[in-house]
Amino acid sequence: MDAVVEIEGLIKRYDSREVVRGVSLSVPRGRCVGVLGPNGAGKTTTLRLLLGQSPLNGGRIRVFGLPIPEAGRAVRARTGVVPQMDNLDPDFTVAENLRIYGHYFGIPAHTLDARIRELLAFVELTDRADSPIGTLSGGMKRRLTIARALVNDPELLILDEPTTGLDPQARHMIWGRLRDLRAQGKTLLITTHYMEEAERLCDELVILDQGRLLDRDSPASLIRRHVEPEVIEVRGAAGTVRAALGGVPDCRLEAMGDTFYCYTHDATTHIKHLEGRADLTFLHRPANLEDVFLKITGRELRD
């Protein structure tokens, strides 16, 4: 399978601080790859490097087989970008934003007219075509930003935290659209710290922390490889929880905040120990990506 993005040994320094430290990664054509990582992991920096928007200090990047940053202009012509922060043009309406952006790609007027109509329908903003940007909700701005990223009919779509700060309705709508784009054969590279988003959209995940790549695999394999299949979340006084589960076999106990997590292959006996106790509350669930994420990147707070 040919790779749309190939990164080898990428290094990026700001002053003397190394923020990307030898990341290698490839994105196969037609796949969705998610980049997970806590704040400051180097996700956004990696995306900027990929677009030729930032000089690299080491390593090699090829997008569509073209070298970056030398071929940045040609690569950006075939790529759509949804940035982390909205930067729609506030001097223009919804439809004008798409038109002006189309001009930057040199798209001829007749092609642009038809594409704007399609894109507004795709993100359900047809009836807001003439609204000024300032009157849009956060979700609408996000949808318009996605439409804007599609104006050049890109082969590769790069999305930096596409649903951060949105309500669940808006988030589900955007997930639906991104799955449509996947089905159309577009290649997607997404950064996120919503595990649910990563799990729903991506074929493959890479976990980045402090500028290093820690692991890469499909969501299901990551879960299988890193954590036990079942989890019991227990809340109660630390002494009480440890007394109840301390001696029980096949229970890897982790604490985070006021909650204890018991990772196990079979929770049946553990639940018997916890049932009927008034001083503890618990929840039994299958392991998920968040468990993997916390295990790999650690539980301490990141700023």
Add this chain to the structure above:
Amino acid sequence: MRMTLVPRFRNAAFALWRRNTLVWRKLLGPSLLINFGEPFLYLIGLGYGLGLFIGEMMNMPYLTFLASGILASSPMNTASFEAMYSVYTRMIPQRTYEAILTTPMEVADILAGEMLWCATKAVINGAAILAVAALLGAVSGWQALWVLPIQFLVGLTFAGPALVMSALARGYDFFNYYVTLLITPMFVLSGVFYPVSSLPPALQGVVQFLPLTHAVDLIRPLVAGQPVTDVALHLGVLAAYGLVGYLVAVKLVRRRLLV
């Protein structure tokens, strides 16, 4: 990142020029009022008012002398303010350049487009002043239309250094230095209101290095119907300021945005 020293002009610059034209068109009413109203006020108030006492200056009515000075200083003001306040707004708080830089456009294209727009706006405002001046009888003959392409060049001249200021600015207050230390002294010293020859000799020498002096020297004889001298020198100085400003601005903006 390897970058060529002298950026090549690309048609992509027109995409940004077009963007700014479309924004300007939305505010056409109020901006035209200012374009015509302000020079009208200046020329009536100062030209007639002072002209009554002064009579002639350098073999032309004072109204013509003043009008030709303002036809030279207006593109300076228009281009400088556009390339500082508006460009800075698009570059930093509004993040417009950030969005544009994810398209095939590059910093050199964006700034070339901004300069073209600054010069265009300078001509739009300048044409309004020329019309008002002609209406008041301050213009002698059709050769005065050559003022318009020169105003375009003067727009580029001043857009260049002002772009450098935008690239360096950490906030709008920064522009006060440039306006107070460079733009205002030029407005007062470069022969807009009185001939440079009436300044002390030492100051006359300094004033010859200021671009506005050369803009005045080109525009005044065209308005008054007198022969234009040292054309190549004047055009060269005006072009040089614009070009050097552009190249420095491209370097600084790249360093600021492509980190």
